[in-house]
């Protein structure tokens with residue numbers, strides 16, 4: 193019996209999330225063993241199964257999410273992959289928080305380039321109340337006024353902060369689990385896995401969409417990848433978006449010497465995430481510069497339906513707007529339907 197058949201015979205669950213989408217035939221009870229079996233399936237079968245599920249639940253369109261680092265560097269956490277941690281010796285340029293107008297000008301550029309979502313990052317352990325938070329709220333409502341989805345990633349938050357962000361119109365909050373509960377302590381020790389899960393619960397309870405994923409290439413095993421996917425796919429409802437990053441090994445970080453992952457591992461991770469979370473946006477995230485055009489196309493085929501779009505991630509580079517547009521046109525998937533004139537670009541700043 194193949195996976196599609198399994199999905200048909202398993203007891204299904206109908207429920208609605210905060211956006212009143214009806215979920216059916218979607219499971220929240222995957223166990224690690226069956227996930228590992230999917231991850232390790234012959235690649236040709238895994239690609240077939242994931243594409244079948246993707247075609248059943250989604251259209252072939254790709255969400256373009258631009259990323260901007262509103263506050264860079266000086267973070268108190270010790271995430272060993274991160275150039276922005278005070279524990280890293282990376283030579284990144286720290287930058288105090290950008291002003292609201294500057295951030296909205298960047299969002300406008302991203303919109304002109306065809307992005308439908310604008311993600312703003314703060315190198316913080318947790319959101320701090322006061323001037324910076326008030327500015328964050330203005331940025332969120334400003335991005336929404338541009339007609340874009342707004343996403344924030346700024347560390348842990350309180351219930352009150354979450355509800356203020358919801359009021360400001362925040363579409364999604366990104367807070368990654370990064371890896372499995374078992375491997376996590378090898379990567380970060382300044383906050384716990386439970387802390388991360390609590391933050392995600394507060395986001396969900398405030399009615400904000402959850403953006404939660406992880407990183408491969410941290411030195412974890414396939415079993416760890418299965419455990420991470422188990423935690424994500426047992427969230428009910430599933431996170432609306434699931435970024436799958438591959439480690440960008442940045443000089444000066446604790447993981448600078450980690451071996452680069454093979455692109456097939458990324459394809460396997462994306463395909464498995466698609467099978468487990470059929471309707472989530474699976475975002476092919478950091479590390480795309482190391483993937484060939486063909487590997488990216490296979491990721492789209494297996495269910496990736498979002499990318500980070502724009503020349504920069506937070507402190508590292510990403511494929512250019514132009515090259516991504518060319519790639520997506522070549523593949524024949526659709527992206528932002530409102531996007532007309534690529535010429536309205538950086539020159540408008």
Ligand code: SAM
Nearest residue numbers: 273274315316345346347368437438439440478
């Ligand atoms: N400080 C906030 C936090 O940790 O939630 C927000 C920013 S943080 C940079 C967002 C996420 O980016 C991390 O949780 C991690 O999953 C991902 N990330 C950071 N550095 C990375 C790297 N070098 N390679 C791949 N992913 C990375």
Ligand code: DTB
Nearest residue numbers: 345435440477478505506507508
């Ligand atoms: C996510 O999962 N990946 C993005 C975003 N969410 C914030 C960040 C990737 C960062 C890559 C390394 C850097 O540019 O510093």
Ligand code: SF4
Nearest residue numbers: 267269271274277315
């Ligand atoms: Fe800080 Fe986020 Fe980097 Fe961790 S990943 S060090 S919390 S900016």
